[in-house]
Amino acid sequence: MGCKQSEQTKKEAVSLYKTELFKEVQMSAIFEDSKTFVDLVPKKDIAILEEEYIKSKDNQGFNLENFVLENFENKSLKGLQFELDSTQNMYSHISHMWDILKRNPDSVFAHSSRIALPHNYIVPGGRFQEIYYWDSYFTLEGLLVDQEEEIAQSMVDNFAFLIDSLGFIPNGTRDYYKTRSQPPYFALMVDAIARNDENLMVKYLPQMTKEYNYWIEGEATGDSLKPIKRVVNLNGGMTLNRYWDSGNTPRPESYKEDYLLAQNLTSDSLKQRLYKNLRSAAASGWDFSSRWFGEAGGLASTETISILPVDLNCLLYFMEKSLAKANGIKGEEEVQNHFSELAASRKAIIQDYFWNETTGFYHDYNFEDKNMTSKLTLAGVTPLFFEIASPEQAEKVKDVIMNTFLKEGGLVTTLEHSGQQWDAPNGWAPLQWLTVNGLLNYGYVDEAKEIMTRWLTLNERVYANTGKMMEKYNVEDLSLLSGGGEYPTQDGFGWTNGVALGFKKILEELDRPN
Secondary structure (H helix, E strand, O other): OHHHHHHHHHHHOOOHHHOHHHHHHHHHOOOOOHHHHHOOEEOOOHHHHHHHHHHHOOOOOOOHHHHHHHHEEOOOOOOOOOOOOOOOOHHHHHHHHHHHHEEOOOOOOOOOOEOOOOOOEEOOEOOEOOOEHHHHHHHHHHHHHOOOHHHHHHHHHHHHHHHHHHOOOOOEOEHHHOOOOOOOOHHHHHHHHOOOOOHHHHHOHHHHHHHHHHHHOOOOOOOOOOOEOOEEEOHHHOEEEOOOOOOOOOOHHHHHHHHHHOOOOOOHHHHHHHHHHHHHHHHHOOOOOHHHOOOOOOHHHOOHHHEEOHHHHHHHHHHHHHHHHHHHHHOOHHHHHHHHHHHHHHHHHHHHHHEEOOOOEEOOEEOOOOEEOOOOEHHHHHHHHOOOOOHHHHHHHHHHHHHHHEEOOEEOOEOOOOOOOOOOOEEOHHHHHHHHHHHHHOOOHHHHHHHHHHHHHHHHHHHHHHOOOEOOEEOOOOOOOOOOOOOOOOEOOHHHHHHHHHHHHHHHHHHOOO
16 A cells, blocks of 8 residues: 555656656647646646556557647636627726636646635736736726725735745746746735725735745845845845746746747757746746847847846835835834835945936846846836936936837837837836836826826727727737737736726826816
């Protein structure tokens, strides 16, 4: 009996992503989207399926697609199936969509890649039928506009559960995302639901603290300047953060794409470094963008782990401010002062490392080259969103935004037309939100209204033509939806819905007589 139990445990320990079957399915492109296979649920232990595959793959008449269809099943939750009501305007449609995008607590399926969540939640839509980290903040802002406070808090409770059970919030709730997080918006989500009850800051203080510790793990304690995971230790005892994924193999959900991209590299170490850089770009949420490209250009030059991103470090600044605030509410004055000092220090470092007086804009910093990157991207508005910029800096950023980034349909993400989805001509809802609120923080009301009006007009036009809200939009050519990236444009769509409702509310408040 003991031997049988040991053998069973051994079989169950086999990872699908390390099997010959997995590599063959992904490289054969049975499914148009590489994510499809890793989201299917095996009907048997992976070790048993691998054994059956090895035994039968060379048999005459063996068909790999049939083998997969016989041994895996789709247990995804309901997709975006709804009857379009042409009498609804876009905003009524969005409010209706919350029920379509809502998911109940997860059932646990053996061998599934899904990380089960204990509370209700909203998915982005399209191919994304699980919760995603940074998407959820912008979705949550829309939920609050629609007075959907219960589901908004359930979203936060799910993220607290992930921090408690995993030690951090993964990119999304799939096991293949456990090697990385995403832009850390948990503190912003807590801050949002605590607007009418600041005691909620204290309720989630343990999880905010735990997530902060995840991000600063490896902080220097001496003269060591070696980057460790998400921390880059700089001269003078200063530290900043980068996006980082612990893996160095092709992403399971994009295996073929990553594998083929690395084939021209001459050594395993170079391939592994590229894989880590691609994974780390996915951790940024900007997957993919010329923002992460090296001098050679193109996706194969991606060097994410060498770059200190301005937006990430602004998010860590807000996390430190939130920890100071929550500890202050709790009465922990010493801890409050500690985090206030950390926030003040990070603010000074952000100004020192990321502000470019020549361009009048905030840039990322390549710590290996010891230089700011040359690229202008909308990540540079984040210091305005978190009120880190001085009034003089904010005015210069405003000018660059209005003269360079603003297009007919809103703000373009970067100025490069690389073919990647986080580049021109695409505009994305979260970046419109950060920019508009950043401008409003410094009193640039007319400019903020112009951006919101152009973006919502584009949203409304696409909705009128398609009945859908999109993941991203082409803000340069309004006759086209969007393009680029590893998968088609998705509809649904959580963060676009949230930002549209948020902008509608802001515009109403700005136009309301005093």
